[in-house]
Amino acid sequence: MLRSYYGQFLFLGIYTGITLWIFHQVYHTSQQVIDEEFHLKQGKYYCHGQFDIWDGKITTLPGLYLISAFILGPFGACSTYALRLISLVASIANVCFIFSIRRMVTGIRSERKVHLECMSLSILPPLYFFSHLYYTDVLSVTTVLMMIFASFKGMHNIGALAAFVAILMRQTNIVWVVFVLGSNILNCAMTICLANKKSSGKEVQRYGMKSLITSVETIIRSPSIVITILRRCCSLYLGYILNMIGFVIFLLYNGSIVVGDKTAHVAAIHVPQIFYFTIFFAIFSGSHIFSCLRRMLRFVRKKWYITVLCCALFVVIVSKNTIVHPYLLADNRHYTFYIWNRFYGKWWFARYLPIPIYFGVIVILGWMLLGNSGQQNIALSLFWIAATFVSVALQQLVEVRYFILPFLVLRLIQTSVRVSTKLLVLEFIINVIINVATFFIFATKTFHWANYAEPQRIIW
Structure with missing residues (x-):
């Protein structure tokens, strides 16, 4: 039994050591990053027992701050460093949940490919970056993965408690x-x-x-x-x-x-967000994209009329339903700002160019979710589609973090697509390179905003 978990323990140890080192570097580089301005202040209030103080600009419920108060409050450890450690510890828990859930879904304990896939998912660049900051995202993923894990184990009372958190x-x-x-x-x-x-x-x-x-x-x-x-x-x-x-x-x-602040986050139908998610999936799921590429191209060639009709529909959707949130245009501290201003928003035709990619990835997602191999759980697939549409396509702001949970859950529950060890190694290496580049840009690229004394940096 221990031998089957050896690879996980080894990766977990390496992951913890490297992440802790990066955590120190990030802390010494900047002790307040964008929305941490609000999160850190609120977390310190709760950590010191001041539960009657609330910042009206915060748009989420106080789960992060309550957990911080519960864990750190008794020790008086309410510093920025200690609060950020909440995310780091949660990221380590995420590694364990990713390995455990994927094993349950595949029914495999020690196969090398399962280990490689879990390693790649554990360092998913947008999620991994926020493991070093005091944001809600990492702990949010932890609680959702805990709920799914407990559900798969049949421990539904624990799952319901995790759902509440x-x-x-x-x-x-x-x-x-x-x-x-x-x-x-x-x-x-x-x-x-x-x-x-x-x-x-x-x-x-x-x-x-x-x-x-x-x-x-x-x-x-x-x-x-x-x-x-x-x-x-x-x-x-x-x-x-x-x-x-x-x-x-x-x-x-x-x-x-x-x-x-309800005015900044008004729900609206924004179908192109699904298209942006396909780009996110293609970038961080190279193993699955390349595994299905030939099959997808055969489908496009043989079912060319479906391809033409769908692409025409996508053109209409992009034309009529693209929403450009003011924050997307104003905040140059996010990668989405540069993607939009240097590509999608630069030329009128640019937003239509990726449509073939959208269609191709959606075809691949269809095989993953609704394939007739008899291996994929249809209930998980149907409710993943519903959950992803609601969580992504009702958001006006294009935000990479909105794609993390749909991506992770899909990769964890899918069993239709088989990938090679080489492709999983390639995907892992790509994730490592993207992480290195992200932290390098964060550490070296700075600029100033008129109303902030400290230099601003670029994050996901």
Whole structure:
């Protein structure tokens, strides 16, 4: 047993050592980065027990600050260094969850390819960078991964508790609670409809599209089975349901999903965000893109009429639904500012040029999620699609951090695409190079804003 975990322990040790060294370098380079201006101040208030003070510019619930107060408050360790350590420790926990979830999904404990894939996901550049700062993102990922892990283990009370904390971290995490609850209910329904007596509810099911169709036919023939499904689901997943009810009450009371400055984050349908996500996926999932490239090109050649129709539709969507948030144009401390101003927004035709890439990646995502190999869990796929659309396509601001959870969850749950060891090594190396370049730019590229004394730096 220990031998099967040797690779994980070795990587975890190396990861911790290198990350801690980089953490020190980042701390000595800058002790306040962009939105840390608000997070650090609020975290220190809570850490010192001043729970009655709240900065109205903060738009998330106080999960990060409450956890900081719970862990650091008793020791009086409320410095910037200590607060940032919360993210570093959370990133180490993320490594463990990534390995554990991927093993459960694949059913493989020690295969080299599983280790390589988990190593690559653990250093996903946008997520890894924020492991060194006091932002909500890393701990938000931790709580969502904990919820998914507990759900896959059948420990739904713990999963429901993790869901509650995940919502406290970021309200938008409610979509991942729906992902967990909905996929569990659908899997439970298929188990009952298919009379799968071998299922214990403590393993990741392999129900595919055929199982879903058979289950629907069973319900149509015997509608009374729905009562059995509801009874079972209410018993097993009550904790998640209570989280959903609590969130609806919060929405009714608050009048919006956003707390604080609601004007800066107004929800709107912004479908091109899905297209931007495909670029994100292509950059950080080279192993899967290259594995499916030939198959995708054959599809484009043989189904050329579908390709033409979809690309024409994408042109219309880009033309009519592209939203340019004021923050995107104003804040030159983010990579998205430079991508937009030097490409998408520079020439009128530039935003249409990547459309073939959007289509190609969407085709690949379709195979990953809805492939007929019989290996991919259809419930996880369908609710991933729903959760990703809601969490990404309802955001006006183009923000790389919005893509982290959809990306990670997809890579963790997919089983349809098999990749080679060489491609996974290449993906890992690319992630390392991007991380090195990101930290180099952060450390060396500075500029000044009129209303800030300290130099500003570029981050994701």
